[in-house]
Amino acid sequence: MDWLALTLSIKLSLVTLLFLLPIGIVFGRYLAYKQFFGKSLLQTLLTLPLVLPPTVLGYYMLVAFSPNQGLGLWLANTFGARLVFNFEGLVLASIIFNLPFAIQPMQRAFAAIPREIREAAACCGMSPGRILWKIELPLAWQGIVSAMVMCFAHTLGEFGIVLMVGGNIPAETQTIAISIYDRVQAFDDQAASIMSLSLLLFSMLTISLTYWLTERSETKHV
Amino acid sequence: MSDFAIEISLQQQYPIPLDVQLHCRPGELLALVGPSGSGKTTILRAIAGLYQPKNSCIICQGETWQDTSQQQFIPTHQRHVGLVFQKYALFPHLTVLENIQQALAHLTQHDQQSEALDLLKKVHLEGMEHRYPKTLSGGQQQRVAVARALARRPKVLLLDEPFSAVDQVTRRKLYRELLALRKELAIPIILVTHDIEESTLLADRIAILHHGSILQTGTPKFVSAHPDTAMVARLMDQSNLFTAHILEHEVESNRTRLRWQNFILEATYQPQFSAGQRVCWMIQSANILLHRRDRPSNGDNENPLYGTIIEYIESNGLANILLQIDPQLKIEITVNVPLHVAKRNKLGLDEHIGVSLLSEGIHLMPYQALRKET
Numbered sequence: 275m276d277w278l279a280l281t282l283s284i285k286l287s288l289v290t291l292l293f294l295l296p297i298g299i300v301f302g303r304y305l306a307y308k309q310f311f312g313k314s315l316l317q318t319l320l321t322l323p324l325v326l327p328p329t330v331l332g333y334y335m336l337v338a339f340s341p342n343q344g345l346g347l348w349l350a351n352t353f354g355a356r357l358v359f360n361f362e363g364l365v366l367a368s369i370i371f372n373l374p375f376a377i378q379p380m381q382r383a384f385a386a387i388p389r390e391i392r393e394a395a396a397c398c399g400m401s402p403g404r405i406l407w408k409i410e411l412p413l414a415w416q417g418i419v420s421a422m423v424m425c426f427a428h429t430l431g432e433f434g435i436v437l438m439v440g441g442n443i444p445a446e447t448q449t450i451a452i453s454i455y456d457r458v459q460a461f462d463d464q465a466a467s468i469m470s471l472s473l474l475l476f477s478m479l480t481i482s483l484t485y486w487l488t489e490r491s492e493t494k495h496v
Numbered sequence: 497m498s499d500f501a502i503e504i505s506l507q508q509q510y511p512i513p514l515d516v517q518l519h520c521r522p523g524e525l526l527a528l529v530g531p532s533g534s535g536k537t538t539i540l541r542a543i544a545g546l547y548q549p550k551n552s553c554i555i556c557q558g559e560t561w562q563d564t565s566q567q568q569f570i571p572t573h574q575r576h577v578g579l580v581f582q583k584y585a586l587f588p589h590l591t592v593l594e595n596i597q598q599a600l601a602h603l604t605q606h607d608q609q610s611e612a613l614d615l616l617k618k619v620h621l622e623g624m625e626h627r628y629p630k631t632l633s634g635g636q637q638q639r640v641a642v643a644r645a646l647a648r649r650p651k652v653l654l655l656d657e658p659f660s661a662v663d664q665v666t667r668r669k670l671y672r673e674l675l676a677l678r679k680e681l682a683i684p685i686i687l688v689t690h691d692i693e694e695s696t697l698l699a700d701r702i703a704i705l706h707h708g709s710i711l712q713t714g715t716p717k718f719v720s721a722h723p724d725t726a727m728v729a730r731l732m733d734q735s736n737l738f739t740a741h742i743l744e745h746e747v748e749s750n751r752t753r754l755r756w757q758n759f760i761l762e763a764t765y766q767p768q769f770s771a772g773q774r775v776c777w778m779i780q781s782a783n784i785l786l787h788r789r790d791r792p793s794n795g796d797n798e799n800p801l802y803g804t805i806i807e808y809i810e811s812n813g814l815a816n817i818l819l820q821i822d823p824q825l826k827i828e829i830t831v832n833v834p835l836h837v838a839k840r841n842k843l844g845l846d847e848h849i850g851v852s853l854l855s856e857g858i859h860l861m862p863y864q865a866l867r868k869e870t
Contacts, residue, residue: 390585396572398599
């Protein structure tokens with residue numbers, strides 16, 4: 275078992291969640307409640323990572339983050355930031371490819387709250403911030419937790435994008451999925467099988483948890 | 497300062513047409529009555545600040561809540577408004593007590609609890625404070641919604657068809673409770689309903705709405721007996737609505753004569769219509785008297801009509817009768833008589849009976865094409 279890779283994967287997943295939680299809430303809520311010009315286009319862009327092959331997405335990120343041109347060059351010149359083949363780049367890539375997994379369930383969870391409930395809260399004198407904290411988040415939390423669980427599991431197992439953007443640097447960008455690939459290449463079947471089984475069990479656990487939460491949200495309070 | 501606790505002026509063409517001027521006094525219950533899509537709920541939402549018509553001005557107890565000409569708008573959470581939603585919109589994840597406490601955030605935790613318990617007592621829900629909304633009946637949920645709306649110490653109480661989601665028995669009970677509660681409240685109450693009977697029972701004044709415009713306001717009794725137009729009469733569910741021609745006015749006898757098909761009818765003097773003019777007219781069932789078969793009287797000579805009962809339905813202590821006056825022209829009038837009167841006169845299907853239209857009950861209105869011209 276490559277504990278270093280596992281630790282790195284868990285660290286990457288947790289840091290990604292830290293960013294995705296507020297991003298998902300803000301975008302999910304906005305998309306659920308607001309009608310605006312270009313909403314369909316924005317939703318299409320946010321859904322793209324779901325349908326694009328990870329290697330394609332990873333390739334575009336590699337090009338975009340490259341310090342020799344465009345965004346990567348600007349980031350390097352302005353902030354001195356380098357986003358390819360390091361952990362920071364992996365985090366940004368993880369955030370981008372997880373956007374639909376975070377935003378869509380949260381959007382559905384916010385949209386499921388009847389408009390009258392939010393309006394009744396405003397009539398009770400509750401400010402928009404208090405409505406979010408006291409009414410919307412408690413009613414949408416199953417959706418939010420489901421989204422976070424899915425993102426965590428997805429990041430833990432992601433291969434194509436991580437390899438493209440991060441490469442395969444032990445302790446820096448070598449996640450567990452890449453480590454499994456590495457072990458297979460080195461004919462270390464035992465290590466590959468232990469790590470694969472661990473990921474399989476973990477994935478089953480997260481999906482079960484998601485289903486359980488969804489069922490709870492359907493039966494509770496309705 | 498104006499006598500009115502709230503003054504509302506809303507105008508817009510699109511997307512929902514609105515042309516509304518309304519006011520309501522402290523302690524008055526005003527019912528907005530109209531069919532679905534007439535703009536009733538939109539008006540309530542505008543008062544609460546949940547919808548902003550293009551041109552609007554709402555002044556509540558001297559405080560301007562919104563005035564588009566001054567680009568002034570106070571958001572919902574800063575208006576002291578109590579709104580009871582059609583489906584109550586209780587917070588499903590909070591207990592009854594917590595639901596009410598949300599509207600009492602300005603008080604300390606201890607005061608919130610005692611105030612919320614007081615309100616629950618007021619709406620007869622003692623002992624239910626720790627229940628969740630889904631465990632309550634429709635009537636109980638409505639009471640929680642009322643308590644929550646009152647907890648806000650509202651300057652106006654808005655009720656959006658609050659009785660539509662409960663059964664008939666509960667509804668009657670809730671009517672009585674609202675009538676009792678309103679005696680304690682010195683704020684204007686605006687009730688939205690499509691139920692004429694409900695508005696007549698509860699409201700001091702009604703406003704008849706159609707396509708976003710107010711057609712008439714007045715006491716329920718006055719509006720139902722004296723609608724300004726045939727459209728108002730129809731919206732007030734007046735079934736005896738017909739067209740006729742004015743024959744003449746007789747000032748001495750305080751009479752206006754009109755020709756209705758083959759009949760000459762006498763109404764009380766209504767000089768706003770000139771001789772020869774085509775008009776609509778209506779009469780409420782309460783102004784149609786049944787001729788007693790066993791004992792004819794002089795009153796039977798007042799606008800007498802004779803016909804055959806073609807529909808006879810007994811309900812709520814009344815016999816609802818559809819009387820066919822002329823089979824060729826298919827002229828039909830609706831007559832309601834107490835059940836005991838119907839029984840005593842042996843009324844039933846195909847029976848031939850006579851009725852009198854009380855002349856003071858015949859109300860004339862400007863001509864308007866009716867769906868079925870009679």
